[in-house]
Structure formats: structure tokens, C-alpha cells
Amino acid sequence: MTEHLSTAEENYIKSIYHLQQSESVVSTNEVAARLNTKAASVTDMLKRLNSKQVIHYEKYKGVSLSIEGEKIAIDIIRKHRLWEYFLVEKLQFKWDEVHEIAEELEHISSKQLVERLDNYLGYPKFDPHGDPIPDSKGHIQFQEQISLTDLTIEKPATVSAVVGSQSSELLELLTHKNIGIGTRIVIKRKFSYDNSMEIETNDNCTFTISKELAMALFVR
């Protein structure tokens, strides 16, 4: 299929894939920002990737992945998330320590390695951050939003929505607790007496939230 891609090329493809989740066509500047590089460098690379058929690119018109490019992106993400799972489940890393290491491991090329790792790990469906792990055919499990109330204990999740987020009282509370869209949450304990729960967030804070607040937070 594809000859061989450099680490840099793979990182561009991955970035474009992630940026495409919100808008289908991605700008040069957005890629530059995500990769901490300069727009001129991005233009250079887009030309190269375009000639390799992994993206659709026209001057001044933005970029999107080709079918081939999307396959490559999903494959990299699969590797990244499987390695993260490995690091947490087998090597006892904390879920917030593994990203950097997985950024390196995701570029290891052996197909066989990935398949065997997947098998060894028991074909996990979600990584330690709660993100879905694509299967060997590139299929990604649809991920529903659920109320934080219904989240399994110890299973990390990401805040994806806040119901009633127009209320300033709620916002005040969220600001105080430093919770927002994208905040990673793990439930450490649930107290049945008042349905409050102890949670741990991104920034390694552990504290208790009320049933009312938990009901307002949606996670995936």
C-alpha cells in the first residue's frame, strides 16, 4: 500500500485527522498551531503529502485527508491508544503520564506487533483516557455521552457537555472546581447516602461533588 512515511509525515496526518473532527476542511495555520511549527513549514509538507496522495490539498483552499490518509491516521491512533492501554494496565503508569511515551511508540511500524499487542491486552475498546481504540479494520466504536452519575467507578471519562450551562450559579461552581468541557474525570468513590461522589480530575485534584452537579455533567 503506502511505501513508507516518516514520523513527521505521520504526525501531520494525525493532526489533520484530529482537526477534521470539528471542521471538515483544515487550515494551514491550524495545523501549524497544533504541531508547534510555522505556517511555511506546513505548506511545504502539505505539498509533499499531496504528491503522496494521502491528502487533498489546493493552494489557499485548506486541506483534508484522502481515504488512504484517513486509514493511516486511524492506524496511528490505534497504535497510540493500544500503547497507552498497555502502559497503564501492564506497567502501572498513571493515565496522565502516558501520552508522551505513546507519541513515540505510535510510530513503531510492525503490523504484527500491533495485532499481537491488541490480542495480549484482550482487545480493549477504550484507552485509559476514555477514547475509543480503533479495531484492526479501522472501525471505531461509537461513543455515547452519559451522565457522570452513570459513569463506572475508576473509568476515566471526558466532560463533553454541561446541561444548563447558561446558569451563572452552575458556571460559578464549575469555575471554582476548575471543571469544563474536556476536563478528564475519574470517579474514585460513590457515596450512596447522598449520591455524592469523590472524583479526580486532570490536574490531579481529588474532591467531592454533589449529586446535582454530577447530573449536570455529561461525559464520554
Place this chain on the structure above:
Amino acid sequence: MTEHLSTAEENYIKSIYHLQQSESVVSTNEVAARLNTKAASVTDMLKRLNSKQVIHYEKYKGVSLSIEGEKIAIDIIRKHRLWEYFLVEKLQFKWDEVHEIAEELEHISSKQLVERLDNYLGYPKFDPHGDPIPDSKGHIQFQEQISLTDLTIEKPATVSAVVGSQSSELLELLTHKNIGIGTRIVIKRKFSYDNSMEIETNDNCTFTISKELAMALFVR
């Protein structure tokens, strides 16, 4: 300590380390041959590594590793062999399938990853090829030579010496069986009737050798 080395730089250091096992000073051409590259490229790189203090190098005088360089080499070898052990023990690869993959994995930089992997694997002392795995302080277990006669069944080993290798009859036999210093051997079966044994080598050949030949071969 060391800022950061590229994969290419690490590979040069590793090659020089291995070549130094036989002769303490290594030539440009030897490095070129080992890395499948050209002498001119090696000269380039030696200049760079010299300025980074990881080697001792003088024009036309050959190269050797500095103390720092040796530490780096041992660290890379440690990673390589731990990953090989992981691939065979945990992911069920065959011992002759893992080298290439480990060549990639050995460049993953996280110190913590290596330590945790080592712990997870139970601090193995030898890799699946029978080579010693340096510990976290860089100490390498001394490996005695034993006669092939005394080698445990199924335990891979490397031919490290041939007693009576001046005899042309022995050489004739060794040449015919394609066995020499460095040949990897695994004993598959031992026959007590005549103390002959069935062995498997490097090149995936399986055949029987006599007690006399086994006694002449020393392995580690």
C-alpha cells in the same frame, strides 16, 4: 547529561560498541560495513559524535567510545534486549522474529518506561538469544562459556569458541555444517544412546551433530 541523540547517532554508537568487543579501536570502514552505509558518511558522523564527546576520534586513527558513549551504548542495548524479551515472553513471537522490531523499540527514550518494563518482566538476565541484559546501572552479567554438551535444551546460545580449531578436519566439518563463531544454536533434542544432539541454527537449519563435535563447540 546528554542533550538528545538522534536515532542515527544512537545506531552509530551501538555499532561502535559492538565492534569494540573484538578490537578496542574501530575503523571507519568497519562501521560503514556494519551500518550498510558509505565510509564518507561515517566520517561525517564521527566528527559530529566527537564534538558531542561521546567518542574519541582522530583523523585516520579510528574511533572508540568515551565513557559517556559507552553508557549510552549499554543503555540502548539494555532497551533492545528487554524489548526482545517482552516480545518473546509476552507477545509469543519466535526468538528469530524480534530483532527488527527491537531495533525500533530501542530508540524509545523514556527512562521510566524501561525501568517499569524491566520490573514487569521480572528483571530478566538474558534475552531470547542468550545475550545478557544490562541492569539499570549498566552492569552486564558475566557470561561464562560452556561446552555445547552442557547447554540446556531449548536455550539459545552463541558459538563463542571452537577447541582445536587448527584441525583442518574440524574446519571442514564446521564449514560443511555452516557453523562458526557467532552462530546461534538451540538444542532441540539430546539422544542419550550416543550423546548426539539435534540442533537448530541461525539460518533455520535443523540437523544432528555428534558428541565429538558438541564437545568442541563452546557457547555462551
Place this chain on the structure above:
DNA sequence: TAAATAATTTAGATTCGCCTAAATTTTTAT
């Protein structure tokens, strides 16, 4: 809609790691 601003691309350098061909140094052999 025309000017100002923002986004993007081009032009021209730089570093890394490699190459070939030519020059130089070292080693070997006569």
C-alpha cells in the same frame, strides 16, 4: 467597494544524514 488586515505561499537559508568522486594519508608488498 476599496483599503486594511489576516492567512497563506514563495524564496532563500540551515541542519542532518546521506551520497559520489576526487584528494589525501596509511599500509602493504615488491
Place this chain on the structure above:
DNA sequence: ATAAAAATTTAGGCGAATCTAAATTATTTA
């Protein structure tokens, strides 16, 4: 010991991936 051979280095170039500064195109706004 000197000529021939082998090893090594230098010179000059190339592609990948980056950069800055300048030019160009697109978008916004007055």
C-alpha cells in the same frame, strides 16, 4: 624504501524538514 593498493577524508551535492522574511491571495471592515 618506494610504488601500488587500500583506507580515509574532503569537497560538493541532494532530499527532508525546518526556519525567517518577503510576496501574494483571501477576508474583513469601514
